[in-house]
Amino acid sequence: MNTNKKLPLVKRFNDDNFKFFSLGGLGEVGKNMYIFEIGDEIIIIDSGILFPDSSFGIDYLIPDYTYLKENEDKILGLFITHGHEDHIGGIPYLLKNVKVPKVYANGLAIGLINNKLKEFPNLKIDLNEFNDNSVYKFKNFEVSFFRTNHSIPDSFGIALLTKYGYVLHTGDFKFDFTPLGKQSDYYKLTQYSKKGVKLLLSDSTNSQITTFAPSEKDISMSIRNIFSQIQGRIIIATFASNVYRVQQIIEASVTHGRKIIIFGRSMEKTIRVGQQLGYITAPKGTFITAKEFPHLPPEKITILSTGSQGEPLAALSRIANGTHRQIKIIPGDTIVFSSSAIPGNQESINNTINKLFRAGAEVIVNSPLTDTHTSGHASADELKLMLVLTQPEYFVPVHGEFAMQRTHIDIAIRTGVDKDKCFALENGQVLTLNHKEGIVKSRVQAGTVYIDSNRSIIDGTIIKERKLLAEDGMLTAIFTVKDRKQIAAPGIVSRGFIYMKNSEELVSNIQKKAKETLDRYLKTHKVPNFTSVKGFISNELSNYIYELTERKPIIIPIIMQIE
Ligand SMILES: [Zn+2]
Numbered sequence: 313m314n315t316n317k318k319l320p321l322v323k324r325f326n327d328d329n330f331k332f333f334s335l336g337g338l339g340e341v342g343k344n345m346y347i348f349e350i351g352d353e354i355i356i357i358d359s360g361i362l363f364p365d366s367s368f369g370i371d372y373l374i375p376d377y378t379y380l381k382e383n384e385d386k387i388l389g390l391f392i393t394h395g396h397e398d399h400i401g402g403i404p405y406l407l408k409n410v411k412v413p414k415v416y417a418n419g420l421a422i423g424l425i426n427n428k429l430k431e432f433p434n435l436k437i438d439l440n441e442f443n444d445n446s447v448y449k450f451k452n453f454e455v456s457f458f459r460t461n462h463s464i465p466d467s468f469g470i471a472l473l474t475k476y477g478y479v480l481h482t483g484d485f486k487f488d489f490t491p492l493g494k495q496s497d498y499y500k501l502t503q504y505s506k507k508g509v510k511l512l513l514s515d516s517t518n519s520q521i522t523t524f525a526p527s528e529k530d531i532s533m534s535i536r537n538i539f540s541q542i543q544g545r546i547i548i549a550t551f552a553s554n555v556y557r558v559q560q561i562i563e564a565s566v567t568h569g570r571k572i573i574i575f576g577r578s579m580e581k582t583i584r585v586g587q588q589l590g591y592i593t594a595p596k597g598t599f600i601t602a603k604e605f606p607h608l609p610p611e612k613i614t615i616l617s618t619g620s621q622g623e624p625l626a627a628l629s630r631i632a633n634g635t636h637r638q639i640k641i642i643p644g645d646t647i648v649f650s651s652s653a654i655p656g657n658q659e660s661i662n663n664t665i666n667k668l669f670r671a672g673a674e675v676i677v678n679s680p681l682t683d684t685h686t687s688g689h690a691s692a693d694e695l696k697l698m699l700v701l702t703q704p705e706y707f708v709p710v711h712g713e714f715a716m717q718r719t720h721i722d723i724a725i726r727t728g729v730d731k732d733k734c735f736a737l738e739n740g741q742v743l744t745l746n747h748k749e750g751i752v753k754s755r756v757q758a759g760t761v762y763i764d765s766n767r768s769i770i771d772g773t774i775i776k777e778r779k780l781l782a783e784d785g786m787l788t789a790i791f792t793v794k795d796r797k798q799i800a801a802p803g804i805v806s807r808g809f810i811y812m813k814n815s816e817e818l819v820s821n822i823q824k825k826a827k828e829t830l831d832r833y834l835k836t837h838k839v840p841n842f843t844s845v846k847g848f849i850s851n852e853l854s855n856y857i858y859e860l861t862e863r864k865p866i867i868i869p870i871i872m873q874i875e
Pocket residue numbers: 394396462484
């Protein structure tokens with residue numbers, strides 16, 4: 313349903329209908345940002361970032377905030393569901409660009425936001441802590457919260473009471489009847505449905521997984537079992553964002569008399585903030601430094617590391633490559649991967665695993681510790697439970713790629729939601745609701761903004777060029793012209809396209825084609841226009857090279873005029 317182009321673009325709404333749209337988070341897992349608007353009031357839920365698949369010099373992606381900038385007078389506040397980067401990572405960039413009077417968050421998310429803002433000392437933020445029972449009343453919205461279970465403590469769904477009924481946003485959630493933290497607020501969900509849920513927005517990440525996610529209490533048991541069977545050092549690679557998993561590993565280590573050393577910046581940060589706020593607890597002396605650990609026997613050491621996805625710069629990859637300054641693999645080491653591969657990462661993970669085996673280590677990839685449910689998102693049956701508890705009239709699947717959204721809609725229809733009242737929206741598409749109808753008839757500006765490691769914005773065209781350069785390389789053709797005649801054969805230089813020394817025939821063909829192309833141009837154009845001649849040569853050469861090689865390097869013609 314790629315209707316984005318055909319829908320009219322709206323810069324500002326002037327009506328009293330309820331409107332919902334997303335500036336990020338639909339058709340993708342990341343940069344979540346959901347907007348709710350009635351009249352002159354806007355509520356924002358979450359402000360996240362997306363980590364790119366391949367870097368090209370980009371650190372991460374954020375949504376295009378243009379719509380919010382142009383309507384900032386309407387913004388009541390930003391409400392945060394939980395402390396994961398795909399929900400809070402964009403806050404500094406949002407606050408830098410758009411006036412947001414208040415930000416609301418709870419518990420660990422508050423700690424992580426404060427920690428993040430330390431790197432942006434000039435930013436002003438009015439950060440408020442909500443709790444389970446908070447209610448914020450505005451003219452068109454009454455905001456309340458329902459606790460959920462997820463892979464990080466203090467995860468909430470948000471309920472907006474409007475004149476059209478309740479609008480519920482689940483945030484990231486799963487159902488765990490024996491969680492490590494507090495229980496989901498099942499009672500509140502049923503209360504909302506009693507009063508009438510007009511619209512449900514629900515997490516789609518694991519809609520294509522059919523089995524109920526295992527309970528965190530069961531996972532704790534499995535981790536202890538694994539620890540009781542391993543003799544040497546245990547190196548565990550996991551996501552720093554899974555705070556429960558990190559705490560479970562710490563507890564198992566303490567039980568088995570192991571000290572813990574942490575490798576990886578994001579892991580250090582999570583543990584520091586988690587400890588300050590009491591989410592991560594360990595007896596004094598549990599954590600040791602790189603200096604202390606060589607003096608301990610292997611069976612007394614647990615190493616907690618980032619890099620479970622084979623990320624080239626993460627600690628585990630450096631350990632596998634033998635380039636980590638503080639630790640080398642020794643026979644008897646056991647490496648446990650505690651999160652399953654995110655699609656697309658399998659190859660780099662396999663690479664890391666092979667290197668670890670070669671260095672003499674044991675590697676455990678599939679164990680009960682393996683978080684096959686990526687990080688605590690509801691699977692199909694849990695999504696059904698959410699739908700059955702809330703009984704929404706309208707339904708929009710959020711937080712997921714298009715296929716996940718579609719599967720989630722099938723699930724909703726099976727639980728009884730009218731299929732004409734389910735919408736697989738794209739970022740920017742606006743669902744308008746009132747007492748009579750719910751329709752998608754407009755869109756707002758939505759897109760992607762690229763941020764590099766210096767925290768500056770990079771233009772999308774530059775990213776496209778970098779991709780092309782990385783995939784097909786570049787080729788320069790240098791022409792020497794005197795009195796409208798070429799006085800030498802064009803020089804051909806390439807980088808990242810072909811190895812010139814082994815491709816003499818190809819290079820000479822390209823050279824001939826280049827010469828012939830410029831000659832043709834000079835014959836037909838009395839007054840040469842150098843912009844048009846360059847475009848003409850690029851085009852002709854590009855097509856020719858594609859025919860020969862099926863590749864499209866960036867072509868840069870240079871014309872030197874000799875007087
Ligand atoms: Zn999350």
